[in-house]
Amino acid sequence: xxxxxxxxxxxxxxxxxxxxxxxxxxxxxxxxxxxxxxxxxxxxxxxxxxxxxxxxxxxxxxxx
Numbered sequence: 511x512x513x514x515x516x517x518x519x520x521x522x523x524x525x526x527x528x529x530x531x532x533x534x535x536x537x538x539x540x541x542x543x544x545x546x547x548x549x550x551x552x553x554x555x556x557x558x559x560x561x562x563x564x565x566x567x568x569x570x571x572x573x574x
Contacts, residue, residue: 514548522561533560 513519522530531541534556544553 515545518545518554518557521558525561525564529564530557530560533564
């Protein structure tokens, strides 16, 4: 199977897609559709930024 957006998949770890989508203000299905083809750099940065914010919040709460 072809894996697109591998960098995002690796960085997100066990963070559910719905949590990332909620942070981005989109539906989970939208994010999953974005993951089906390689994202443009701007969108990739946006998603990676959301993941970084979520991880930072998890770290502060001691969940990581």
